[in-house]
Amino acid sequence: MKGFQVGVVGASGAVGRRMVSILESRRFPVGRLRLFASERSAGQRLEFAGEPVEIERLTPESFTPDIDLLLFSAGASVSREYAPRAAALGIFVVDNSSAWRMEPGIPLVVPEVNPEALSPESLIIANPNCSTIQMVCALYPLHRAARLRRVVVSTYQAVSGAGQKAIREMEDQLESLRGGREVKPAVFPHQIAFNLIPQIDLFLDNGYTKEEMKMVNETRKIMGEPSLPVTATCVRVPVLVAHSEAVTVDLEKPLEAGAAREILARAPGVEVIDAPEAGRYPMPLMAAGRDAVYVGRIRRDLSSPNGLSFWVVSDNLRKGAALNAVQIAECLFQKGFLSSRRGGH
Ligand SMILES: NC(=O)c1ccc[n+]([C@@H]2O[C@H](COP(=O)([O-])OP(=O)(O)OC[C@H]3O[C@@H](n4cnc5c(N)ncnc54)[C@H](OP(=O)(O)O)[C@@H]3O)[C@@H](O)[C@H]2O)c1
Numbered sequence: 001m002k003g004f005q006v007g008v009v010g011a012s013g014a015v016g017r018r019m020v021s022i023l024e025s026r027r028f029p030v031g032r033l034r035l036f037a038s039e040r041s042a043g044q045r046l047e048f049a050g051e052p053v054e055i056e057r058l059t060p061e062s063f064t065p066d067i068d069l070l071l072f073s074a075g076a077s078v079s080r081e082y083a084p085r086a087a088a089l090g091i092f093v094v095d096n097s098s099a100w101r102m103e104p105g106i107p108l109v110v111p112e113v114n115p116e117a118l119s120p121e122s123l124i125i126a127n128p129n130c131s132t133i134q135m136v137c138a139l140y141p142l143h144r145a146a147r148l149r150r151v152v153v154s155t156y157q158a159v160s161g162a163g164q165k166a167i168r169e170m171e172d173q174l175e176s177l178r179g180g181r182e183v184k185p186a187v188f189p190h191q192i193a194f195n196l197i198p199q200i201d202l203f204l205d206n207g208y209t210k211e212e213m214k215m216v217n218e219t220r221k222i223m224g225e226p227s228l229p230v231t232a233t234c235v236r237v238p239v240l241v242a243h244s245e246a247v248t249v250d251l252e253k254p255l256e257a258g259a260a261r262e263i264l265a266r267a268p269g270v271e272v273i274d275a276p277e278a279g280r281y282p283m284p285l286m287a288a289g290r291d292a293v294y295v296g297r298i299r300r301d302l303s304s305p306n307g308l309s310f311w312v313v314s315d316n317l318r319k320g321a322a323l324n325a326v327q328i329a330e331c332l333f334q335k336g337f338l339s340s341r342r343g344g345h
Helices: 014-025 076-088 130-146 164-178 210-223 257-266 318-334 337-342
Strands: 004-009 030-037 045-048 051-057 069-072 092-095 124-126 148-157 230-236 243-251 270-272 293-300 307-314
Touching: 004 014, 014 030, 014 045, 014 069, 014 318, 030 045, 069 076, 069 318, 076 092, 076 124, 092 318, 130 148, 130 210, 130 243, 130 257, 130 270, 130 293, 130 307, 130 318, 148 210, 210 230, 257 270, 257 293, 257 307, 307 318, 318 337
Parallel strands: 004 030, 004 069, 030 051, 069 092, 092 124, 148 230, 270 293
Antiparallel strands: 045 051, 148 243, 243 307, 293 307
16 A cells, blocks of 8 residues: 555544545545544545545544544544544544643644644644634744734634534524524524624633633744733634634834735745735635635734734635644654654555
8 A cells, every 4th residue: 555544533524524635635645544423424425536435433443553644623522532542553643623732742733833843752733723823824934033022813713613513504594584584593602694703612711712712822832932922802703714813913123014024925824915005905705715824914003113913814624724734744744753653554
């Protein structure tokens, strides 16, 4: 067999399906693909490299030592239970849930920012929160150039960030409202169609939501700046795919908007679209289905001497989840960690 035995856990989900298609489109060296989900989707088939692959029901016996790599995207409780089982068999796990992200010793990786956090010994690797990934891709190059002193972010997050059921809920609500029928929210705490909700995940004692504190804590961990001041307000908006963020930073050194634009234009994974006079700036509809982190509206913050404001948009299911996970897998392969453990297959 040529290539690695790779599994996707949560293959039928919004992120899992994209993991499968991105493994294929980026030609990751997959010798055999295994797909896992709950009994709800077991038996369904997804296409990979022109062949149908059947989804298997995930059980404690699902993983075998001949699997090289598992991409997990089935929620935190599945990851907590199953990722250690996989690691005990010597399998690399790239986990898309929040289960392991802040665990000391578990690498939390955005390949454009901290690929050096990967090591052959750390078999469980955490994929950061979607809003955090796209933000740090833009923050890190600015930090290297002029050092961040403070980050203030407000997000405008798409419904697909809450999975397949959430997409259906917004579509159903739009249809109900058009038909004059009553809307009953289930996934979101309120009607999302024609609305926005300033709550993502549960509230904590400090008045922030869990999603907001993920952005604070994960940004610090990925950038290796444990006390960087970060404050976030996370808002769900009636957009299907791609999260948007209004970011304002204070820098240690002055940085003109033009210089920031050049730095970001050279940054890996980032594309600058910033011609406001021509009405050109990033928007969710143009970012959906694409890989880049789009940055625009770059300008000096007039309220602060070394302040800079900008707008960041990216596909939450791709760079915010599936693509970043596959890029981590590519790093493991390029660094020789995958093949050196097994000698490949
Ligand atoms: N959506 C995003 O933008 C995004 C971004 C970053 C991270 N994440 C994280 O990625 C994970 C998946 O998100 P999603 O949006 O793809 O959710 P989703 O569309 O609801 O998909 C969930 C997947 O998990 C599977 N699953 C659920 N319970 C399971 C169980 N007990 N055993 C095996 N499989 C099980 C589901 O299988 P069935 O089809 O059989 O139910 C489905 O394949 C979550 O941890 C989420 O926080 C999502």
